[in-house]
Amino acid sequence: MSTSRPARPAPLAALALTLVATLGACGDLHAPDSRTGAAPSASGASSPSAPSAPSASPYVEPGAGDGAPHHNENNAYRREGDMAPAHEKDARREADRIRPVLKRLWEEREWDPAAVRDALLRLGYEEERVTKGGKRLGGTLTVTGMLARWKDDGYVTPEGTRVALRVHDDACVSAFVQKSNFEVRTNGPYPETGCFEPPYGH
Secondary structure (H helix, E strand, O other), X not given: OOOOOOOOOHHHHHHHHHHHHHHHHOOOEOOOOOOOOOOOOEOOOOOOOOOOOOOOOOOOOOOOOOOOOOHHHHOHHHOOOOXXXXXXXXXXXXXXXXXXXXXXXXXXXXXXXXXXXXXXHOOOOOEOEEOOOOOEEEOOEEEEEOOOEEEOOEEEOXXXXXXXXXXXXXXXXXXXXXXXXXEEEEEOOEOOOEOOOOOOOO
């Protein structure tokens, strides 16, 4: 006597489970990978016809900050020149002379160019003179107002003063004093703006 069992719908059950699992996973968001910082993304395979995300440019320069193509080339005008060690030491010495003067002016709420110029000329510096063609004729100190900045609907020039002192051809002191703060630092010259740091948006 043979015992027969009813046929099991195994292939049908397996197919149903696979379909449920696949449909249940669609659109799930996964937490970012803490190692890579990747943003959440929907799971599931992308269709062959869907466009792939743009990949990073193969032309990224070495040391290019955020990885943008031509970052270093586009920002070369903002890269200060190198200072010889002895000239950097001279620049630090001049910065140490200028810092207490700007600190005193800031504490006295005097940050207009005329007051700053007068105070620095009393240290024995001479204003730099330059021809229209850019040839330097003498002097080392430049004192100007702050650069205009875009605010709301137009450009505004904040109160304050920028200072540049050319210590050597390759060594500068640059500084500013304004209502909120003041700063004095040493730097090499910039390709287009000399001792002054150039503005962004070149």
